[in-house]
Amino acid sequence: xxxxxxxxxxxxxxxxxxxxxxxxxVDKTHYVFNHLKFTVLVHRYDGxxxxxxxxxxDGIDTMPVDSKDRSMTPGFMVVGFEVVPCSYQHNIxxxxxxxxxxxxxxxxxxxxxxxxxxxxxxEGHPIAFxxxxxxxx
Numbered sequence: 001x002x003x004x005x006x007x008x009x010x011x012x013x014x015x016x017x018x019x020x021x022x023x024x025x026v027d028k029t030h031y032v033f034n035h036l037k038f039t040v041l042v043h044r045y046d047g048x049x050x051x052x053x054x055x056x057x058d059g060i061d062t063m064p065v066d067s068k069d070r071s072m073t074p075g076f077m078v079v080g081f082e083v084v085p086c087s088y089q090h091n092i093x094x095x096x097x098x099x100x101x102x103x104x105x106x107x108x109x110x111x112x113x114x115x116x117x118x119x120x121x122x123e124g125h126p127i128a129f130x131x132x133x134x135x136x137x
Contacts, residue, residue: 004038004083008112020085023121030121033085036131037110041080044137076137086110089117090128104130 003018023032088108098104108130119127 004081006083006085020083023087031087031118032121032127033087034090034119034127034129035086035088035108035110037084037086037108038131038133039082039084040078040133040135041082042076042135042137043079044076084110086114087116087118088130089119090130092126092128095128095130108132 004020006017006020008015008017020033023030025031086108088110090104094105121127
């Protein structure tokens with residue numbers, strides 16, 4: 001039940017939203033956010049600093065313990081998600097040749113100063129979707 005959080009800067013203020021838009025429009029052209037850059041925020045727990053049962057608000061989930069030392073709990077817990085949506089015009093032919101977990105040959109720039117090329121929505125034209133994931137403690 002952790003919503004993805006999107007951060008942006010506007011007029012020297014940092015803004016935070018839960019969720020993100022599907023795309024944007026410039027003049028009469030619609031663009032889709034077809035690449036998502038996820039950051040999974042994790043917290044390290046040492047020893048028995050975490051209960052063996054965690055209340056989630058919806059109920060209680062039991063956590064596995066180390067089979068050798070029953071007082072040990074798993075080392076990491078997910079505490080949040082961040083997402084940076086961006087529009088990127090992939091090479092459809094190169095995308096269709098990728099195998100499962102294949103990587104694009106060039107990095108996708110999701111920074112606010114990134115200038116595209118953006119993925120326009122055009123009837124009859126395929127759109128490739130992609131994502132990347134980073135874990136941050």
